[in-house]
Amino acid sequence: MxxxxxxxxxxxxxxxxxxxxxxxxxxxxxxxxxxxxxxxxxxxxxxxxxxxxxxxxxxxxxxxxxxxxxxxxxxxxxxxxxxxxxxAGLPDDHATVRLGWFTSAGTTLVPHALAALRRTHPAITVTTREGSTPALVRALRAGTVDLALLASVPPYRPLDTETPALKVLTLTERSLRVAVPAGHPLARGEFIDVADLHGRQWIAASATGEHGGLGVWPGLDERPTIAHTARDWLAKLHLVAAGGGLTTVPAAFTPVAPEGVRILPVRGGPAEQRRIVLARLPTPLSEPAARLADALRATAIETDTSP
Structure with a gap:
């Protein structure tokens, strides 16, 4: 054989x-x-x-x-x-781009970029799928997505150890913030001191508060108390509004926070940053994929500079 x-x-x-x-x-x-x-x-x-x-x-x-x-x-x-x-006589799909994205990118970045692309290049079709970083990296390698929008955490290591190395473009670097109930004492100021996060109840993606999604403040130097676990961002924020605890979110969530939630920066301790990167195989991009990459980059920059 x-x-x-x-x-x-x-x-x-x-x-x-x-x-x-x-x-x-x-x-x-x-x-x-x-x-x-x-x-x-x-x-x-x-x-x-x-x-x-x-x-x-x-x-x-x-x-x-x-x-x-x-x-x-x-x-x-x-x-x-x-x-x-x-x-089968179906339309040619050469103008279709397959995009993978991490969960919180679905709040503003992905929909705004797709809306901008539709205005400038209506003939390009984009299909999307949400996934974890490991799953989307494997999808890139398997050729089932063309571009992957990922959140990269310090110390910003390579996405995998396979060869050839993936090509990674940093779109922006954003700070993390903490979502608190609007009526909570911590919501009275314009920022939260990191020391005031000690002893709080948290809403996280997992019962340990580690890996696979934000929740507990990364720089907290104590074993956290996790009152609720939820992977869905909207569920987390509504639990915050209901007084169920605090949760860590990207700064981009500020304009889309539901009523009853304040999203505030944290002062003191190391800065907690996350990069948003666009990854792909190191092969030439099709023109539709390059147009989508441009739209994602422009949207990332625009949302970073918005008041």
Missing amino acids: TFTDASLVALRVFREVAERGTLTAAATALGYTQSGVSRQIAALERAAGTPLLERRHDGVRLTPAGRIVLRRATTVLDQIDATAREL
Whole structure:
């Protein structure tokens, strides 16, 4: 058996595994059993004559051979999909750009950039998906998104260790703030002293307050008390308004805070900054993707300088 015998089904399954990071997640997304996914990967590895995935306790990672196969498989599958569309008489989708974005970018940055792009380039179609940084980085590698809008935290390490390195453009750097109930004593001033955050109840994305979403103030030097967990930003802010606790948010949330919430800067202690970056593969951008990148950059700068 040679690699030319590899089936399109196996290539699609392999791309899904590479994007999802685990066989289980890929099986769920495809509607397959995990054993079915395993069989397709095993067949592809036999055809390649070498392992394509490194199995680890936390999922899978592409081997050097796997990266080659993924790059080629993505090209083949995209061409097959384009051919199917053409045969079906569907419109050419060359002007479609696939954008991935981190959760809080959906409050202002993404919708405002898309509105601006529609005004200047109405023929460009943008499809979007929200995701975590690891998921969107895998999607870039798998070729299922063209651009990924990500939040980068100090010390601003590379997004992954794969080669070739992703190309990353910093759009802006923003400070973090704390959302408090409008009637709370901390809401009386124009800023909050970091010392006044001690002993507070917090609303966070996880029960530990670590990783995968803001919530607890990053510079807090105590074990936090987390009263509520929620991943949805609107839910967090309404819990704040109801007096359920405090939560950390990007400064960009200030103009969209619901009634009953004040969003204030924090003084004292190290500055807490987050970069918003646009990541992509180090290959030339299509013109539609470049136009979207320009719109995102202009919107990021505009919202940073807005009063």
